[in-house]
Amino acid sequence: MREVVIPGEKIAGGKELRAGHGTFKKKDGVYADVMGLVDTSKGFAKVVPLNGRYMPREGDHVIGIIEGLMGKGCFVDINSAYTGYLSFFGDREYKIGDLMIMEIKHVNEINKMDLDFAKPLYGGKLINVSPVKIPRIVGRQASMVETLAAGSNCRIFVGRNGRIYIKGEEEDIARAEAAIRLIEREAHTKGLTDRIKKLLETGGKDGNEK
Amino acid sequence: MGMKSDLKLIKNGKRLDGRKPDELRPITIKAGVLDNANGSAYLEWGGNKVIAGVYGPRECLPRHRSSPYKAYLTYRYNMAPFSVDDRKRPGPDRRSTEISKISAEALERVIEVEKFPNTMINVFVEVLQADAGTRCAALTAAAVAAADAGLPMRDLIVSCAAGKIDDTVVLDLGKKEDNFGQADVPIAILPHSEEIVLLQMDGDLTKEEFKEAIDMSVKAAKQIYELQKKALTERFKKGGGKE
Numbered sequence: 001m002r003e004v005v006i007p008g009e010k011i012a013g014g015k016e017l018r019a020g021h022g023t024f025k026k027k028d029g030v031y032a033d034v035m036g037l038v039d040t041s042k043g044f045a046k047v048v049p050l051n052g053r054y055m056p057r058e059g060d061h062v063i064g065i066i067e068g069l070m071g072k073g074c075f076v077d078i079n080s081a082y083t084g085y086l087s088f089f090g091d092r093e094y095k096i097g098d099l100m101i102m103e104i105k106h107v108n109e110i111n112k113m114d115l116d117f118a119k120p121l122y123g124g125k126l127i128n129v130s131p132v133k134i135p136r137i138v139g140r141q142a143s144m145v146e147t148l149a150a151g152s153n154c155r156i157f158v159g160r161n162g163r164i165y166i167k168g169e170e171e172d173i174a175r176a177e178a179a180i181r182l183i184e185r186e187a188h189t190k191g192l193t194d195r196i197k198k199l200l201e202t203g204g205k206d207g208n209e210k
Numbered sequence: 211m212g213m214k215s216d217l218k219l220i221k222n223g224k225r226l227d228g229r230k231p232d233e234l235r236p237i238t239i240k241a242g243v244l245d246n247a248n249g250s251a252y253l254e255w256g257g258n259k260v261i262a263g264v265y266g267p268r269e270c271l272p273r274h275r276s277s278p279y280k281a282y283l284t285y286r287y288n289m290a291p292f293s294v295d296d297r298k299r300p301g302p303d304r305r306s307t308e309i310s311k312i313s314a315e316a317l318e319r320v321i322e323v324e325k326f327p328n329t330m331i332n333v334f335v336e337v338l339q340a341d342a343g344t345r346c347a348a349l350t351a352a353a354v355a356a357a358d359a360g361l362p363m364r365d366l367i368v369s370c371a372a373g374k375i376d377d378t379v380v381l382d383l384g385k386k387e388d389n390f391g392q393a394d395v396p397i398a399i400l401p402h403s404e405e406i407v408l409l410q411m412d413g414d415l416t417k418e419e420f421k422e423a424i425d426m427s428v429k430a431a432k433q434i435y436e437l438q439k440k441a442l443t444e445r446f447k448k449g450g451g452k453e
Contacts, residue, residue, distance in 0.1 A: 008365030052360025081267040081329040
């Protein structure tokens, strides 16, 4: 298992590794910035955080809730410290409380952002998970989320901001949610995909086997 | 401090509770104890019981406090009415306002607030039981809670008091030592760079005694840092954690 580091802990000395995400550089080496798991592959020292809020990044797909209207656009809550702004195009307009998946088009240096490509979501269930667990739920080349969707017979929309939208039959949604909760709990363990497949086949009854 | 008494605080080289001059009281720290805060920690330090919760970064309210350069960091040190012998009148007072201010300034030094412009970070520390040295205990717990919240930090903060009783410089004053001693120096440092981020003094010390007190605290801080580290790493070894 990869090692857990806490802020201020030295990861690498000298100039052997470059400072990646979640680290900072001092004269004598690279230090951890956040609490997380160390990854020292590809010549970079980086720390994968174990907790934390979502920070907007260009190109991310997020699930937002409209929380205010202004002029030809609206403010969108994206489960972050910052709210997004979505412009209305043509005669398409949305109401406060509407849920939609969209892309972050642009973020400036003080994290103000423009959103685009909004697609409304109807008739499913929204669940919240910790944003740092999203990469594990999506999996390498979306392998995990494909397994989830195929195994539970649901359509699953994953937002980078820690919101997941599941659409399908009620029992299927329950199965998918149980699987997602399992991934969230055991994100850092090995052989997770196999356990998820097993859980989805058995109908989410023995999700707490470990 | 300042109370006159015939009480002998040091007998045969041992203090009232049997500690050596440079010995800490027992400390236990647990991270991630609250479900609803982004990060949290519980700390017991001798008779002190402190719980810390961290929220944020989140939308800055009131809006006029927001800055486009950094996050607005608030720190609330609060003592429960039942934390002391006589009932403490609830609410902020002169003492807790001061402690909150200096602790916020100390914590702002380690949390990378400039990464979160126009937001606020709230740190709340509740003292459930007080037994001298609560501001140090509170700041030590707050640093663990902030790291637990996943906030980017340059280092943790470790805080410990030193002081003078019966003309001897000692570490980590207890309740009676604090009340009847000659000096109390709470100090907070960054364990890696040994940079001082909080320093106060009540009572009198000579230059040499002051230096000795600081050296003692710095040495003790390294011990406490190991406990903080253990608390944070253990939280994720059990698998997962809250949420």
